[in-house]
Amino acid sequence: MEIRHLEYFLMVSKELHFTKAAEKLEISQPTLSHQIKMLEKEVGYPLFNRVGKKIELTKVGEIVQQEALNIQGSLQNISTQIAAYSKGEIGELKIAVLPGEITDLVSTLCIQFNQLYPNIKVIIETTDQVEKAVLQNKADFGIDFQLNPNDLLHVTKLYDEEFYLIRNQKNEGQKKVSFSSVVDEQLILFPSIHQCRKLLNKTSLEIGKQLEPIVETSSIKSILNLVRSGVGCSIVSRTLYEFYDTEDLFFQHIENPSLTRAVYLIMKKNCLINYAAREYIKLLVREIEKLHFHTEKEAINSLHSVIL
Template identity: 75%
Template sequence: MYNVYTDLKESSIRKGWIYIELRHLEYFLMVSKELHFTKAAEKLGISQPTLSHQIKILEQEVGFPLFNRIGKKIELTKVGEIVQQEALNIQSSLQNINSQIEAFTKVEIGELKIAVLPGEITDLVSTLCIQFNQLYPSIQVLVQSTDQVEKAVLENQADFGIGFYFNRHDMLQVTKLYEEEFYLIGNHRDEEKSISFSSVLDRPLILFPKLQQCRKMLDKTSDEVGKRVEPIVETSSIESILKLVRSGIGYSVVSRTLYEFYDTEDLFFQQIEKPSLNREVHLAMKKNSFINYAARSYIDILVREIERLRFHIEKDSIASLKSFIS
């Protein structure tokens, strides 16, 4: 039985202890999610009358109705919204307890869930899985490529997430991992070490499709300089892009991450300027949430790889992250 203490200010509301069973919170959260008693009962594996009765017990204990019932439809009351938020916090705390116990009792088995933006960062994360698997072959790694990295972390669908930009959120701890530049790559050496962005757009380009993160940056920057990106070939396959560049059909614009993690020794690059193309890569974790053994180990491998490749890093951020995972 879980005790929730409420100190309500209004004189018409009783003060004291509220006694709530955890299963009542589980039932309530399912109803608040489905907003339908029959559907919630089916997912919980109990009858609808039983579920309604349990919710009534919870409402009696709280002292207020938790749902407005409008015909067959229901919606949360203001008190219901308060209970929902606190119940989610309790649920998260219980999950943390389970995670910590499992981490101490099953140090080298289990799973690691990583949320990452689609594109070259997914390639980086997946490549490092080879090294991680050699060290921890019994730990299953699940790499979720998604545009909603922040949501995946906040909803406990991932142990941590890696992306380029995160909104400020009270429940999110964000660490800048590194900053990287973009290169123009071709199959022959150019006399100049750098090239203007405007000149890049004049070259025959082989690029990722518009939905890819690198392409979005190119399109945005081209709009700012008043020109259009008009590639001669679009493909989502980095292997195809590199093959086409090698054949001399055209050039491509790739991040340093891609350049470092693929076989590009036979290709040549120029740095882009006026404007230069750069972006920051961040790691996000849920605040006050236990980071399991597998996640700590993977992050350690990631940080060491970033340092080995000599990316532009913020020493204080990396030092803080190392202290956290040690």
């Protein structure tokens, strides 16, 4: 049964006149009559009683009319929802991120995103397997710190960032500090499950030392407040330092070795990037550019041309 036949039938059932219905449909009356006969043959019953020049719906015609109206309504609803989805008026956005401070970056941008698209539901999946989440369509895209070549994934390096030692007092004339001396500080750090802490633990072992923080917390706001209170100092990524109110705090660059990492955007190849994902990525890229992170311009330009 073709949708076109139902559309023709509904017009005839509305006008109860083949010639008038044909004019409204902008087809010839013989063509319309032929299409209705084809529908009647498929249904197995007459849809109209023809009494002279007048026509009326049969009982079967009334059944078909009601169901055809339901189908027409469903089709209109599909079109309406697709249009709303394509404009970001409804929908869902799923983002996969590693446990830790990158979740704060994603969550902070969600505030801006929600203001622009309040009817789009945002789901942030915190997982150690960002690539797997993207490959299994559990996320529209992911943000990761690792680059594992995979023919099924499109990976874009967003930026490189370094880690700062932050204090509540400024060390005059000391813009840099060695990592070995940082380890001996009274440190307030994220727990070991955070990616930042994993990097710190690995680096400290490489120089033959072990981190022994005086406070561990998953809350960046708690870390910043503890540093403000003079409980100790902390090591945080530039991402967090820039995204939070840290004007009353002071930072030092860490060297010997310096602590840096790359941040990657991961998407599945040859898949539709929905409107919500594109708009969120636009916000992310604009924020990165505004904060003057060290980016690979070629990669960002490619992302602009292909995705944005």
